[in-house]
Amino acid sequence: MKAVIVGGGAGGLLTGLLLARDGHDVTVLERDPERPPSDREAAWDSWTRTGISQIRQPHGFIGRTRRILMDELPDLWDDMQGSDAYRVDLRRFAPDPAALNDQDERLQVEVMRRTTFDRLLGLRAEAESNLTVLRGVVVTGLNATNGSSVPTVTGVSTEAHGHVSADLVIDSGGRRTASPKWLAELGVPVEQWSETDGFTYHSMWFRTHDGSYPPDLAGFFGGSAPGLVSLLFAGDTGVFGVAMVGLGSDKPLRKLRDPDRFVEVARRFGPLAGWVDPDVASPITEVMPMGAIQNRSLRFWNGEGPSAYGIVNVGDSVLSTNPSLGRGIAIALVGAVELRTVIREVEDPKTVTTTYDTVKQEQIVPWLWDAVESDRGMRLALNTALGSPTDEPESDRTLLSRASFLDMACWRRWAGVNQVFELPSTCLEDEELMDRARSIAAQAPPPAYNLSREELEAILT
Numbered sequence: 001m002k003a004v005i006v007g008g009g010a011g012g013l014l015t016g017l018l019l020a021r022d023g024h025d026v027t028v029l030e031r032d033p034e035r036p037p038s039d040r041e042a043a044w045d046s047w048t049r050t051g052i053s054q055i056r057q058p059h060g061f062i063g064r065t066r067r068i069l070m071d072e073l074p075d076l077w078d079d080m081q082g083s084d085a086y087r088v089d090l091r092r093f094a095p096d097p098a099a100l101n102d103q104d105e106r107l108q109v110e111v112m113r114r115t116t117f118d119r120l121l122g123l124r125a126e127a128e129s130n131l132t133v134l135r136g137v138v139v140t141g142l143n144a145t146n147g148s149s150v151p152t153v154t155g156v157s158t159e160a161h162g163h164v165s166a167d168l169v170i171d172s173g174g175r176r177t178a179s180p181k182w183l184a185e186l187g188v189p190v191e192q193w194s195e196t197d198g199f200t201y202h203s204m205w206f207r208t209h210d211g212s213y214p215p216d217l218a219g220f221f222g223g224s225a226p227g228l229v230s231l232l233f234a235g236d237t238g239v240f241g242v243a244m245v246g247l248g249s250d251k252p253l254r255k256l257r258d259p260d261r262f263v264e265v266a267r268r269f270g271p272l273a274g275w276v277d278p279d280v281a282s283p284i285t286e287v288m289p290m291g292a293i294q295n296r297s298l299r300f301w302n303g304e305g306p307s308a309y310g311i312v313n314v315g316d317s318v319l320s321t322n323p324s325l326g327r328g329i330a331i332a333l334v335g336a337v338e339l340r341t342v343i344r345e346v347e348d349p350k351t352v353t354t355t356y357d358t359v360k361q362e363q364i365v366p367w368l369w370d371a372v373e374s375d376r377g378m379r380l381a382l383n384t385a386l387g388s389p390t391d392e393p394e395s396d397r398t399l400l401s402r403a404s405f406l407d408m409a410c411w412r413r414w415a416g417v418n419q420v421f422e423l424p425s426t427c428l429e430d431e432e433l434m435d436r437a438r439s440i441a442a443q444a445p446p447p448a449y450n451l452s453r454e455e456l457e458a459i460l461t
């Protein structure tokens with residue numbers, strides 16, 4: 001099959017590698033012109049990836065991402081191992097470590113700078129036979145045979161290369177993909193859904209003076225104050241990112257843009273104090289704010305069937321969510337593997353379109369609704385901490401999450417969901433598990449903060 005992939009981000013290149021290794025003729029068209037730089041520091045310092053605005057935001061590569069890379073792309077996995085990645089072993093946070101079993105080995109997260117990962121991925125993609133990566137090529141529309149209410153896509157139009165034909169067009173243009181516009185130009189509708197998640201993120205990067213890391217005290221948790229949660233992402237070569245997440249409507253948090261205030265808050269957050277200590281590490285960036293992120297989804301569906309044949313989507317084009325859950329690349333990989341499986345089973349592009357859509361609805365879209373529910377719980381918790389509780393009841397998801405800090409059975413099942421090994425419904429529809437979670441959650445202590453709200457505001461204002 002001849003496949004053209006729109007977008008050479010993580011979703012596009014991972015899908016391209018999987019399909020090329022199955023013998024398909026794959027071309028990736030990427031708008032950003034620059035090739036992967038010569039080394040990871042150059043990638044961090046100067047790789048221009050305008051198309052991926054989050055490329056310098058902290059990223060973790062969660063359990064399912066690791067598993068798929070180990071099984072399906074072992075050479076890329078080996079490259080990652082040679083990259084000094086930092087590994088967060090979630091088993092260290094099990095409520096009863098004596099009860100850990102072999103299956104829990106999967107509950108680990110690899111952390112490295114996203115520029116480091118994308119560079120390694122880009123180099124692997126360039127070296128792959130059957131896979132052509134054309135950079136600096138902007139896709140401007142779709143070509144299709146018409147004559148029926150459901151057109152068949154036959155390729156894409158580009159600025160630099162004219163028409164590029166394909167049996168299957170794979171849209172991996174990310175969360176701002178233009179494919180809804182291109183399909184509208186063909187006269188067909190798509191289904192889109194979105195909500196603004198309501199959070200604001202402030203991230204800042206540091207590097208330790210000796211390239212090593214302080215002892216891992218807290219995994220990803222970097223401390224909290226009422227209305228503010230911080231996350232710690234150790235990168236590679238002594239680099240680490242600190243992200244602070246709160247409500248966009250919480251005005252004092254805007255002062256976190258000031259690096260001195262950001263660092264001062266981090267120094268007062270217990271788990272981070274030993275990391276951002278000036279004797280241990282220095283900032284290497286300004287504070288990078290990010291807000292108005294959306295939970296959103298896109299389905300090429302006209303209400304009754306596919307909008308068009310011969311076009312599918314993967315990665316953030318399908319759905320993108322609150323990044324705090326760190327699932328985006330795992331979801332992109334699950335989609336890529338599912339698409340490859342469908343193509344193995346039903347080669348005809350028309351059948352691929354419909355079969356893959358069904359699989360996506362079952363295996364991918366539930367992650368959107370889980371993120372939406374997670375955000376609702378987080379907004380409720382942050383508002384309550386800020387003294388503005390609402391009447392909304394806590395969801396089963398929130399209760400299970402709380403119980404997982406105290407009970408091994410809840411912890412193992414919930415960690416399997418968080419690491420994208422199991423769909424959320426496998427837990428939430430298990431009445432026995434949920435009865436247990438509800439009764440344990442009722443005994444959970446209230447959250448303990450590293451700073452009071454007064455102390456936080458005194459630093460910020």
Ligand SMILES: Cc1cc2nc3c(=O)[nH]c(=O)nc-3n(C[C@H](O)[C@H](O)[C@H](O)COP(=O)(O)OP(=O)(O)OC[C@H]3O[C@@H](n4cnc5c(N)ncnc54)[C@H](O)[C@@H]3O)c2cc1C
Pocket residue numbers: 006007008009010011012029030031032050051052053054057058059060061062137138139140172173174175177178201290314315316317323324325326327328329330332
């Ligand atoms: C702040 C933040 C933190 C995150 N943290 C994590 C994390 O910890 N772990 C995790 O797994 N995920 C995380 N994610 C999600 C992750 O970044 C995305 O899921 C991932 O980048 C999706 O890859 P993609 O290829 O689908 O899209 P993108 O990475 O957005 O790539 C899309 C590509 O398509 C190209 N493109 C678009 N339109 C065209 C066109 N018309 N022609 C040619 N090329 C085009 C763009 O230039 C770009 O290169 C985070 C996201 C954010 C915003």
